[in-house]
Amino acid sequence: AQTVTQSQPEMSVQEAETVTLSCTYDTSENNYYLFWYKQPPSRQMILVIRQEAYKQQNATENRFSVNFQKAAKSFSLKISDSQLGDTAMYFCAFMKQYFGNEKLTFGTGTRLTIIP
């Protein structure tokens, strides 16, 4: 079974600064996806960024980027030029890449607060 660990329950950073959220995972699979989801106070689950394990290049989406270290099973999220709207709970998630149950295995989340 896969596990996802987020070791930082809470973080805070000043507006406009850069912050990195950590995520490690454990799996014996070679092909999989990794995701970061954002959950603002509205509770909606919003996909922030996605990484395919077969891709060596780290994914980027505007101010959001990841550092994917497959051998170390690490998948951190970097938020640059942080904004007040980035305040949310962030979840790291794993999914096997196969034709079957598309279950997302989530970490326990990191609550990020952006300070004005």
Added chain:
Amino acid sequence: EAQVTQNPRYLITVTGKKLTVTCSQNMNHEYMSWYRQDPGLGLRQIYYSMNVEVTDKGDVPEGYKVSRKEKRNFPLILESPSPNQTSLYFCASSFRKNRGSYEQYFGPGTRLTVT
């Protein structure tokens, strides 16, 4: 607009009173799933469905039932709710795109309180 809808958004009920949370998607997705979110535990899968009339248990199925009679709908049924089912529930749907382009769409969530 592509979306997953859930109803109700909020529900307070009493122990033992059967309830159904509806989930509907308008994207013709084959795969649908239910998760529950609890503090300190993240989201955990309850049930999933690969297609019409094809359902199976996830990680925490006890006390829940589902059905998939139509492709767009995937209701979650609590036949005899108990206080430990107080949680935030999410429905999600997806279809596999080309390798490297995958996304699972989430509904807005249903906050359930069982007293």
